[in-house]
Each structure stands twice: as C-alpha cells, then as structure tokens.
Amino acid sequence: MTWSITTFSANQTFQCGRTLAPLLVAGDVVLLSGDLGAGKTQLTKGMADGLGVVEPVTSPTFNILLVHEGRLPLYHFDLYRLDRGAQLEDLDYYGTLEAGGVAVVEWGDRFAEAMPDDGISVTLNIVGDESRRIDLAPLGSRGAELAAAWAAGCDAVPGISVVESSR
Numbered sequence: 136m137t138w139s140i141t142t143f144s145a146n147q148t149f150q151c152g153r154t155l156a157p158l159l160v161a162g163d164v165v166l167l168s169g170d171l172g173a174g175k176t177q178l179t180k181g182m183a184d185g186l187g188v189v190e191p192v193t194s195p196t197f198n199i200l201l202v203h204e205g206r207l208p209l210y211h212f213d214l215y216r217l218d219r220g221a222q223l224e225d226l227d228y229y230g231t232l233e234a235g236g237v238a239v240v241e242w243g244d245r246f247a248e249a250m251p252d253d254g255i256s257v258t259l260n261i262v263g264d265e266s267r268r269i270d271l272a273p274l275g276s277r278g279a280e281l282a283a284a285w286a287a288g289c290d291a292v293p294g295i296s297v298v299e300s301s302r
Contacts, residue, residue, distance in 0.1 A: 136279070138286035140269040141262065141296040148174045148259075148267050149181040151295060154288040156185020158281055161207055161235045164254030166243025166274075173259035174267045175241045182239060183209055194241065199226060208236030212243075220246040253277040255285070 142148045155165070159182070167175040176194045183192040186205035195201040195213040203209040210231050214223075223229065223246065232238050232251060243249075243256070250256070253275030260268040271286060273279040290297040 136273075136283065137300055138271040138282060139298045139300070140271070140286060140289045141298075142174075142267050142269065143263075143294060144265045145174070145177050147292070147295055148177045148269070149184070150292050151269060151289050152178040152181020152183075153185040154181075154292060155281075155285045156182050156206075158284050158288070159186065159207065159237045161237070162233065163277070163281065164232055164238045164240065164251045166250065166254060166256045167239065167241045167259065168244040168257070169259035170261060173261050174269075175259055178257070178259065178269070179211060179239050179241070182237070183211075186237065200231065202236075208234070210234065210236050210238045212238065212240040214240060214242040214245045214249075217245065220248050223249055250274065255282050 140151060142151055169175060180192045183203055186207055186209055188203040188205040188209055190203060195211050196215055199213060201211045255278045256272040256274055258270040262268045271282040273282040286297050289295050
C-alpha cells in the first residue's frame with residue numbers, strides 16, 4: 136500500500152510531521168525527497184517537535200548532519216551537497232543509521248545504494264502556493280507498519296486529506 140497525504144498550509148505539514156513522532160522508535164529511517172521548498176525541513180521540524188527537541192531545527196545543508204536530542208536522538212541528514220555515494224562512508228552514514236536514534240534524510244533518494252531495507256520513502260510535491268502532497272512509500276515490514284499508522288494519524292488531523300492506494 137501507498138498513501139498520499141495533502142496538506143494545505145505549512146502548519147499542516149508541520150502537524151503531519153508531529154503526528155509521525157510518537158510512532159518512531161530507535162532505528163527508524165525516514166527518507167525525504169522533493170523539490171526545493173517542498174517542505175522537507177518543515178516536516179522534519181514537526182517530527183523534532185513531537186520528539187521533544189527544544190532547539191531550533193534548520194536544514195543541515197552545509198553541515199550535512201545535525202544531531203538533535205529529544206525522546207530519541209534525531210539524526211537530521213541533508214545529502215544535497217554530496218556528489219558520490221562513497222562520501223557517505225566518510226560521514227559514517229551507515230553507522231549513524233544504526234546508532235539508536237531516528238534518522239531523517241533530506242534528499243534521501245540521491246544514492247540508491249544508501250536506501251535502507253526498512254523505513255519510509257517520503258516524496259513531497261508542491262501542488263499549490265501552500266499545498267503539499269506527501270507520498271509515502273514503505274520500505275520493508277517496519278516501513279509498512281509505520282506508513283500505515285502515520286497515514287491514519289494524519290487522517291485524523293482536521294483539514295488534512297489522506298488517500299490510500301494499492302501499488
């Protein structure tokens with residue numbers, strides 16, 4: 136199954152991320168892709184807020200990785216500036232994914248070889264001035280469980296639209 140979630144404001148995109156946070160456990164990976172300005176960082180801010188992160192969350196474009204402490208460590212990657220998959224080794228990317236926190240990876244689709252076996256691939260699309268379509272594609276059994284629960288949680292948020300489809 137896949138899901139498409141439509142939000143109609145930046146706040147709803149934030150709330151969508153916040154809805155995911157209580158469902159996250161150590162080792163979960165959320166891969167984010169989409170155009171610049173599509174809401175990847177806004178969604179991450181919502182996840183961070185739901186995880187109890189108190190410091191400001193910004194895109195780690197120039198740092199590649201920012202670590203935020205909350206209920207679980209949030210490893211916030213941005214792979215936009217990387218040119219080769221081999222650079223992931225220099226960052227200890229794979230070790231960080233297994234470090235007992237939650238990994239949110241902006242531009243997570245840049246390196247197919249870096250896709251985890253379990254997690255959620257999330258594509259954000261701009262569909263209007265403030266509207267975003269958030270497509271969830273689960274990876275593995277944990278990803279399927281997490282995506283289904285997240286979509287159900289977002290469906291309960293007033294104003295957010297969720298559509299489920301079979302692959």
